[in-house]
Amino acid sequence: MLFGGKAIVTAINSTETVEKARQLHGASASAINALGRVLTMGVFMSAGFKGLRHKLTLIVNGGGAGGNIIVCGDCGSKVRCRMDDPRCFEGEEIRPVNEVIGSDGRLTVIKDFGLKEPYNGTVKLVNGTVDSDFAYYFTVSEQLPSAIATGLKLADDGSVEAAGAVIVQPMPNCPPDIVETLVEAVGNIGDMDEIVATHTPTQMIEEFFGSFENKPLQPTYPAYVCSCSREAMERILISMGRKDAEEILAENGEIEFHCDFCHRTQKFTKEDVEKIFEEADDKNNDCDRK
Numbered sequence: 001m002l003f004g005g006k007a008i009v010t011a012i013n014s015t016e017t018v019e020k021a022r023q024l025h026g027a028s029a030s031a032i033n034a035l036g037r038v039l040t041m042g043v044f045m046s047a048g049f050k051g052l053r054h055k056l057t058l059i060v061n062g063g064g065a066g067g068n069i070i071v072c073g074d075c076g077s078k079v080r081c082r083m084d085d086p087r088c089f090e091g092e093e094i095r096p097v098n099e100v101i102g103s104d105g106r107l108t109v110i111k112d113f114g115l116k117e118p119y120n121g122t123v124k125l126v127n128g129t130v131d132s133d134f135a136y137y138f139t140v141s142e143q144l145p146s147a148i149a150t151g152l153k154l155a156d157d158g159s160v161e162a163a164g165a166v167i168v169q170p171m172p173n174c175p176p177d178i179v180e181t182l183v184e185a186v187g188n189i190g191d192m193d194e195i196v197a198t199h200t201p202t203q204m205i206e207e208f209f210g211s212f213e214n215k216p217l218q219p220t221y222p223a224y225v226c227s228c229s230r231e232a233m234e235r236i237l238i239s240m241g242r243k244d245a246e247e248i249l250a251e252n253g254e255i256e257f258h259c260d261f262c263h264r265t266q267k268f269t270k271e272d273v274e275k276i277f278e279e280a281d282d283k284n285n286d287c288d289r290k
């Protein structure tokens, strides 16, 4: 927290989280370089979520080679992601982020706090480079003009050596001269892809913002966590309805659900399906009696 709360600067190390995403999706260098930056924004935006029912969803559809990206986040920066084509540009030199994401499309942010209507904000992509697109989103949709610099560096073996970001958000009461000072400080950061590989979050803040009046806030610890479960798949099965489920069983012998976020599958046999619908019927009858 800078200048007694007039601005917040956040420094992120998302290396392990992004590397987990790369491994799970078998992502190419170009794909993870783009996807990892959006995932890091998911880490940032779900860090402040407090309730277990609070859910963040980021959807980026820019028409690039990687196709659509979805990032979901739960409280405390527990995130997961999927991308239509995580193998785009496989075996090629690393391509610019906006070739993977595309620049003709939208960024949608959904924040569900368990209330009636989730918050939903959509902006046009500025250029598909992530930093400018999210900065524009914060300015337009949340009235928080923000400076965003994501960084990502790959090791020679293709794994993620470092990923992270620095995000500066002046609060609405921030005087113009402080905003100017912060804009200048962000301008001096330099090559973020190198900075994330050589600095811890604390070092980033000390080096670039340490000369300003500041107070550290509680850190959060990001991780790649998928919330899918057999129980959740059972609920999807029930929502399909008995007739459709039986049709698939007749055709395939079993029903298989695949999670796009962690690539786990859940298989349901004919016996499983019968049991699930019987239990669901019993529950409904209980409700009717009540």
Ligand SMILES: [Zn+2]
Pocket (backbone or CB within 6 Å): 226, 227, 228, 259, 260, 261, 262, 263, 264
């Ligand atoms: Zn999953």
